[in-house]
Amino acid sequence: MQNIYLSLGSNMGNRFEHLQNAVNAIFDELGHIVKISSIYESPAMGFEGPPFLNCVVWVQSSLPSGKFLKSMLKLEKKLGRSRKKSDAYSSRVIDIDILLIDDLVKESKSLVVPHPEMENRRFVLQPLAEIDSGIVHPVTGSNTIRMLADTKDDTPLTKQSKWLRNPVKDYDFASFNYIAIEGNIGAGKTSLASRIASDFNAKLILERFKDNPFLPKFYKDQARYAFPLEMSFLADRYQQLLEDITQYDLFKDCVVADYDVFKSLIFAKVTLAEEEYNLYKKLFHLMHKELAKPDIYVYLYQNTERLMENIRKRGRSYEKYIEIDYLQKINDGYFDFIKTQPPGKIKIIDISGKDFVKNRSDYLEILRQILD
Numbered sequence: 001m002q003n004i005y006l007s008l009g010s011n012m013g014n015r016f017e018h019l020q021n022a023v024n025a026i027f028d029e030l031g032h033i034v035k036i037s038s039i040y041e042s043p044a045m046g047f048e049g050p051p052f053l054n055c056v057v058w059v060q061s062s063l064p065s066g067k068f069l070k071s072m073l074k075l076e077k078k079l080g081r082s083r084k085k086s087d088a089y090s091s092r093v094i095d096i097d098i099l100l101i102d103d104l105v106k107e108s109k110s111l112v113v114p115h116p117e118m119e120n121r122r123f124v125l126q127p128l129a130e131i132d133s134g135i136v137h138p139v140t141g142s143n144t145i146r147m148l149a150d151t152k153d154d155t156p157l158t159k160q161s162k163w164l165r166n167p168v169k170d171y172d173f174a175s176f177n178y179i180a181i182e183g184n185i186g187a188g189k190t191s192l193a194s195r196i197a198s199d200f201n202a203k204l205i206l207e208r209f210k211d212n213p214f215l216p217k218f219y220k221d222q223a224r225y226a227f228p229l230e231m232s233f234l235a236d237r238y239q240q241l242l243e244d245i246t247q248y249d250l251f252k253d254c255v256v257a258d259y260d261v262f263k264s265l266i267f268a269k270v271t272l273a274e275e276e277y278n279l280y281k282k283l284f285h286l287m288h289k290e291l292a293k294p295d296i297y298v299y300l301y302q303n304t305e306r307l308m309e310n311i312r313k314r315g316r317s318y319e320k321y322i323e324i325d326y327l328q329k330i331n332d333g334y335f336d337f338i339k340t341q342p343p344g345k346i347k348i349i350d351i352s353g354k355d356f357v358k359n360r361s362d363y364l365e366i367l368r369q370i371l372d
Contacts, residue, residue, distance in 0.1 A: 009095040015053040027167040031061025037127030039160040046089040056127035103138040122153040173200040174253040176295040180260035183300035186310035193258035205257035216318035226271040266333040
């Protein structure tokens, strides 16, 4: 995720509404909005025209800089801005400029960052300093406070009492204490849990499967290594969840994990012989009593063909032995478990045909389904 700082301005029509529409569109199409500055009114600069309302928006986006710019210009046009080839300043419904992209320094025909005029514009520096006074210009090394103090622009600014609304407030994950994201191998549990944790200030718990020495051996010889594999996973999941969920974090709004402890029972039923599974189940239920239950259990359903495609793409050598039949049994195991759970706590989301990593609209649709 890149940290991108945008300057927004409008001096035509309902200026506040134009800014709010731009903020909403940025959130829907470009990335997560971390923070929005106050709005400042300033006179038109370089031409005669009505005064502007200006603000700065801090966005986090996974889009590469070139693609972000292209998408931003399309969005700007959709909002009513018509960019002209002339360099002359003029009134505009909306103006969106990229100020900074982390510490990227780039100069091309289409994109120049840092913005070459940002140090000469008080209406940019004031809201930028408000968002984060520690932001450092990657070329000059000056932070926003120093740039604001040194700028030769003495244009008067009037801070407005009305604030823009961050659309992230429509996604209230803080109403949950503990969210479990589940799904078959390759469904995207970790990607979704990580993104939710990043966007909504949640404590992230990720399964530590990479540290399990039995996993590569299991995919080569399931009959021999199934029991030690499932026992080691059971112990590790129990320890991790017991420590991480009960350890309260004052600075996080909730907990999101890319697995639920019942995963152990689901996989064990598929991989273990009947006698081993009965013994395993007794031990599981003894340990499970002490663990917190998720407020909401999200199951990402993906068809097995797509799962196999995702598994191939991530290229883990030991996963090349996974077969479609094994994935189908895991799917069936999850649905058998889901049938036994109270319906109010279960969300089954069909992600077949969706790509919530690359497509933001798919990601936001999944969030809405979780919160519905």
